[in-house]
Every structure is written in structure tokens, then in C-alpha cells.
Amino acid sequence: MNRHDSVEERTFAPLPPARGRGFAQTWWGRAWLAALEDGALDGEQIRTGRRLARAGAVGAVSVRPGRITAVVQDPDHTRHRADVLLDRLSGDQWDRLVDLAVERAGHVAALLDREMPHHLVEDAESAGIDLLPGPGDLEARCDCGAWDHCGHTAAVCYQVAGLLDQDPFVLLLLRGRAEQHLLDDLQARGSAARSAAEPVRTDGVDAAQAYAAGDGLPPLPAVPELPPEPGVPLATDADVPPPAGVEPAALEILAARTAAAAHLMLAEALREGAQRRPPTVTPTLGQDAVRLAAGVLDETGAVDPGGEAVAGRLAAGSGRGRAELAAAVRAWRHGGVAALSVLEEEWAVEGAALARARAALESAWEEDERPVLRARGNRWTVVGTGCQLRLGRDGRWWPYRREGGRWMPAGDAAHDPAAALSVVRPDGEEALSRVRTPHGAG
Structure with missing residues (x-):
């Protein structure tokens, strides 16, 4: 992507037409578009903007604190200057955001990899800082005279979604802080945090020193390191036959899944700055059977010989055949409970x-x-x-x-x-001419 960077402004060259594919692939790019689409008062203008952006009608995009500017060309070659405004963060909000970012090394690493960390956005929201815009936050200004989002400002927003996909620092600049400025703040704050973490003796005595000075006491153990992978549960192939109703292979699978979940929880607990997260919604019995089956079936729906009985038991317990269970597992891997509902539920759209x-x-x-x-x-x-x-x-x-x-x-x-x-339809497939949506047709 060609661009020219300055301290407080970045200019991006026009993107080529985006026919046949989505504007945003990342979760933060989609959130940007949701703020536009959910907050606009005129859906027809949004659709017009989408068509203009797909046709490559948006010129070079200039991004600076609080404002995006571009020239958009109509099909009749009329050109309009379109601006999209977003509130900048205050100095106090930036200070709090930088503090949150340095608490977890993964936040800074993700940003440098041009990714927007979910946890950083969530932690910022908890601290009263909105990084991503919400419905109504993207304010429109266009010389066409529209008082709300018009096709020109909507087209700019769709174009910016693609820029955000490639570099979330674009959003941070729009919120008021250029990339190098922010990185300098992160480095300075990180150095200060490390200095503050050094033990400082005041009126008391460090607990570790007091413990080490005790007569006959062993030294404090070091904080355990995270194992490279989950532990392997003990095998159940004993000479003693299992009790009635107990399936040894099922127990091994449950133990392995539990070990994997425990390893993930320990990794979260040992992560710097970790906080307790609210529990997730408990799945139904049928949903949990699919979740467990995802650890038994591979991508093709096949299962190791030792897990055949377990897969059959999970299928029967969830009221599905083996083929239905394989389809449910695939849906689960794409989107959990929501994807499973789409697979199994057909409803009238009215x-x-x-x-x-x-x-x-x-x-x-x-x-x-x-x-x-x-x-x-x-x-x-x-x-x-x-x-x-x-x-x-x-x-x-x-x-x-x-x-x-x-x-x-x-x-x-x-x-x-x-x-x-576009995921299932090859790019080279010949496009057909129109949409027919006769509801109720087979």
C-alpha cells in the first residue's frame, strides 16, 4: 500500500475497485462498518456508498486526528469533498490507555503486528475509553449538502475499513495520537513501570528477605512456569473391567479436554496484568456434546478407531446421527453456539x-x-x-x-x-445477472 506519512497526518493512495469481496475482514474493521451502518438514518445512502467504494470512486484518503478527508467521484464524474469526523481522546484518556497497554506485553506486540487486541479494547471500555466508534459516532460532512451520511461519506468509511484491516494505527491516529508518538509513550511508560517494580525498602522488611533469614526455613519456591503443553491424563487400560455404564475411552477424552482447559486457564492466570473474567454462558446438553465431539472428530468428520464408540455416544446423546454430528462440529468450529443455531434452525424472514x-x-x-x-x-x-x-x-x-x-x-x-x-464462490466464477428472491420457493 502506497502512503506518505507525516507526524500528524497520513495519506493513503486510492484502493482499486473491490468487486466481489468484503471491505473488512478483521473484527475491528467490521466493528467500524457496524458503527456506520447501525448509526446512519438513510439505508439507501449507505448502499450508494458501498457501490461507490466498490467501483473505486474514492480518491486518496487523508487521516489526521479527528478527521478523515477524501474526494469521491459520482458516476457522472462530479467530484465531492467528503469528511468523516470522530472525537479525539483527551490527554487523560490517552494516559490511561497507555497504562493499560503496558500492563500486558501482548498488547504492544499485537499492535506492532498490525492487529487490534480484543482485550485492550475491552479493558479500555471498562476504563471509560471508547477506541472503536459506536453507532452515531462517525459524523459526516460533505459539500453535496447532505445533513447526515450521504453516499460520499459512506464510501469513505467503507474505504477506511480496508485501511484499518491492514493497520489499526490508522484508528489510533484518528483518535488523536500518531504511531511514533504512541510508541514513544509506550516505551517510556514501560521503562518507568519496570523501575517502579524494583523492590524499595520503606519502614518494613521485604517478605522474601524475612523468610530467607528465618532459621531452618527452606527458601521460597519460584513461581511455576507454564508447561509447554497440557498434561497427558493417565491411561485407563487396567486389567480390572470398568463398572457398568462407564466408557474408559470417554473418560480419557474428558480428562484430555479438562487438561487442555486447565492449561488455558493457567496461561491466562500467569499472564501479566491478568484479571478475572466473568464466566461464559453454560451450553445446553446438546451443545456441549458438539463441543466435546470437536475434540474427537477431525475436519473431515473422521475419528480414530479408539474414539468410535465415544463419537457414537455423543451423537446419540445429542439426538444426531454421525453425519449430523460431523456437520455440527464443523459449524461449532466456525462460530460456536451462534453457528450451530444457523445450521439447525430454519426460520421465516419477514x-x-x-x-x-x-x-x-x-x-x-x-x-x-x-x-x-x-x-x-x-x-x-x-x-x-x-x-x-x-x-x-x-x-x-x-x-x-x-x-x-x-x-x-x-x-x-x-x-x-x-x-x-466469496468464501465458497470462486473469484473467477461467472457472475449471473440478477437476484431472484421468491420467498417460499423451493
């Missing part, structure tokens, strides 16, 4: 949800690239192919592929149906 779905499908592709879709419930099948889109109740689209006569999950969810379908 009213406002149907209007939003049709608008998303209409604006996802240019007219000459749009595939022909046949709809049934929340499932849109690409006519003449083994590709399908499924709409979740949260508005996200899930890609599916026909395999062996069965629809199988094929990727993660996306807010943009074109991005979801």
Missing part, C-alpha cells in the same frame, strides 16, 4: 428483517456481478451452484457449501453477504 436482507443482497454486488439467488426461509441458494448463504438472527450471513448431498458450513459469518459468499 417484515423489517426481510427488507434489510433484501437491501443487503441488492447492494452487495454490482448489477452485472449479482448472482441469481433462490430463497427459502433464511436460506438463499445460488442457482446452478452448490453455494448458499444463511442469515442468522443477528443479521450476519453464513456461507454454506453442498457436500455429498448435504449443506455444510464453509466459513465464518460476515455482515456483508458478498464477503460471506
